Amino acid sequence: MSLLPPLLLTSCISVSAKNTKIIDHNLRIDLTIKAIEKWLRISMDIKIVICDGSNYDFTPLIYDLFPNNRIECLCFNNNRRAVALYGKGYGEGEIINYALERSKYLKESVFFAKCTSKLWVNNYFDCLHYWNGTFLCDCDFSYLKKMKLVTFKSVDTAFYFVNKNFYINNFSYAYLYVREKQRHWLEHCFRDIIVTNNIKYFMFPIAPIVLGVSGTRGSGNSYSLTNKANDTLKRFILRNNKSYVDFIATKR
Numbered sequence: 683m684s685l686l687p688p689l690l691l692t693s694c695i696s697v698s699a700k701n702t703k704i705i706d707h708n709l710r711i712d713l714t715i716k717a718i719e720k721w722l723r724i725s726m727d728i729k730i731v732i733c734d735g736s737n738y739d740f741t742p743l744i745y746d747l748f749p750n751n752r753i754e755c756l757c758f759n760n761n762r763r764a765v766a767l768y769g770k771g772y773g774e775g776e777i778i779n780y781a782l783e784r785s786k787y788l789k790e791s792v793f794f795a796k797c798t799s800k801l802w803v804n805n806y807f808d809c810l811h812y813w814n815g816t817f818l819c820d821c822d823f824s825y826l827k828k829m830k831l832v833t834f835k836s837v838d839t840a841f842y843f844v845n846k847n848f849y850i851n852n853f854s855y856a857y858l859y860v861r862e863k864q865r866h867w868l869e870h871c872f873r874d875i876i877v878t879n880n881i882k883y884f885m886f887p888i889a890p891i892v893l894g895v896s897g898t899r900g901s902g903n904s905y906s907l908t909n910k911a912n913d914t915l916k917r918f919i920l921r922n923n924k925s926y927v928d929f930i931a932t933k934r
Contacts, residue, residue, distance in 0.1 A: 686725060686727055686728050686729070686810075687791055687792075687793050687794045687795050687810075687843065688728075688729040688730070688731055688785070688787040688788055688790075688791050688794045688795070689721060689728055689729065689730050689731065689794070689795045689796075689797060690731045690733065690778065690781055690785070690788065690794050690795065690796045690797070691714070691717070691718070691730060691731065691732040691733070691797055691798070691799040692733060692735070692774050692777045692778060692781075692796065692797075692798055692799055693710075693714055693732055693733065693734040693735070693736075693738070693740075693777075693799035694710075694734060694735045694736045694760065694770070694773055694777070695707050695710050695711060695714075695734055695736050695738035696736035696737075696738065697710075697736070697770075698736075698760065698762040698763075698765040698766045698773065704895065707738075710800070711738075711743070713799075713800040713894070713895050714732070714740075714799045714800055715743070715747065716800075716894075717797075717799060717800050717801060717802050717894050718730065718732070718744075718748065718753070720802035720893075720894075721802050722748070722751060724802065724803075724804070724806050724807075725806070725807075726751070728752075729752045729753075729754070729787045730751070730752070730753045730754070731753075731754045731756065731781055731785045731787050731788060731794075732744070732753065732754070732755055732756070732799060733756040733757070733758075733777050733778075733780060733781040733784075733785070734755075734756070734757040734758075734777075735757075735758065735759070735760035735765075735773050735774075735776060735777040735780075736757075736759070736760065737757050737758060737759045738757055739755060739757045740755040740757070741755040752787070754785055754786060754787050756780065756781055756784050756785060758780050760773045760776050760777070761773075761776065768860045768861060768862060769860050769861070769862025769863075769867060769868075770862075770868075771839070771857055771860040771862070771867050771868025771869075771871070772857045772858075772860045772868075773857075774839070774857065774868060775854070775855075775856060775857020775858070775860070775868065776857065778796065778849070778854070779854055782846065782849070782850065782854075788846065791846065792845060792846060793813070793815075793843060793844060793845045793846055794843075794844065794846060795810075795841070795842070795843050796839075796841065796842055796843075796844065797840065797841045797892075798840045798841070798894075798896075800894045800895045800896070801840055801841065801892055801893065801894035801895075801896075802892075802893055802894055803841055803890050803891060803892050803893075804891040804893055805888070805890065805891045806890075808888055809843070809886055809888065809890050810843070812886060812887055812888070813843055814883055814884075815845060816844075816845050816848050816881075816883075816884070817842065817843070817844045817845065817848055817849075817852075817881065817884045818842060818843040818844075818884065818885070818886055819837050819838060819839070819841075819842035819843075819872075819884060819885065819886065820837075820838040820841070820842075820885070820886050820889065820890050820892075821834065821835075821836065821837055821838065821873075821884075821885050822835040822836045822837075822838065822869075823835060834873055834876075834877065835873070836867070836869035836870055836872075836873050837869050837872035837873050837876065838869065838890075838892075839868050839869050839872055840892055841890055841892050852875055852879060852881070853872060853875060856868060856871040856872055856875055857871065859871045859874070
């Protein structure tokens with residue numbers, strides 16, 4: 683039996699969110715299939731749950747292309763009006779909650795990996811090595827010279843590891859506060875919860891190499907938020923054995 687956590691891929695083939703660059707249904711399907719192929723090259727043992735919030739059923743396609751792999755397909759209709767009004771992060775929150783309620787693989791596991799459906803992580807096992815039992819993600823920071831003031835800007839919600847019960851207790855309601863018009867995205871909602879609840883040691887010590895295509899950005903470049911500033915900050919944190927929120931000034 684594989685000890686790998688199941689991988690939840692969040693999908694929406696027919697988009698409701700505004701400001702989405704890639705809206706062609708067939709292209710979104712093709713990009714998702716390509717990402718699944720990449721994941722299976724990373725590990726043939728991984729259990730995949732793909733959950734689509736526009737009621738697109740991947741089952742026939744998955745059965746035809748990947749008949750011998752453990753891939754669970756779920757689909758339902760997001761609250762399209764709310765997604766159009768508040769943004770794609772609202773829909774993602776609904777998708778994850780639906781998958782947690784319905785997925786056999788997720789019910790059987792203590793923790794899971796979450797990734798946007800058109801992306802994959804080349805150094806997945808390097809990231810998994812640092813699993814801490816609660817939550818691991820990449821983050822975006824900005825800071826002034828000599829590390830005197832650090833601003834915790836956002837969480838990269840494209841890819842992370844999370845304990846199932848920890849997610850339910852801490853992040854399952856985050857999407858309700860997404861307000862795209864005010865530029866307050868799901869990434870900011872996760873950040874707010876981390877700061878409010880004083881959650882510690884949540885950042886990957888290494889940068890996840892996230893590749894693929896962003897439906898929002900329409901870009902084939904690396905999706906990672908990591909940059910030189912973030913790498914410097916991470917090394918500082920690890921060298922000084924600090925909590926990630928002990929010294930972060932959370933200016934909004």
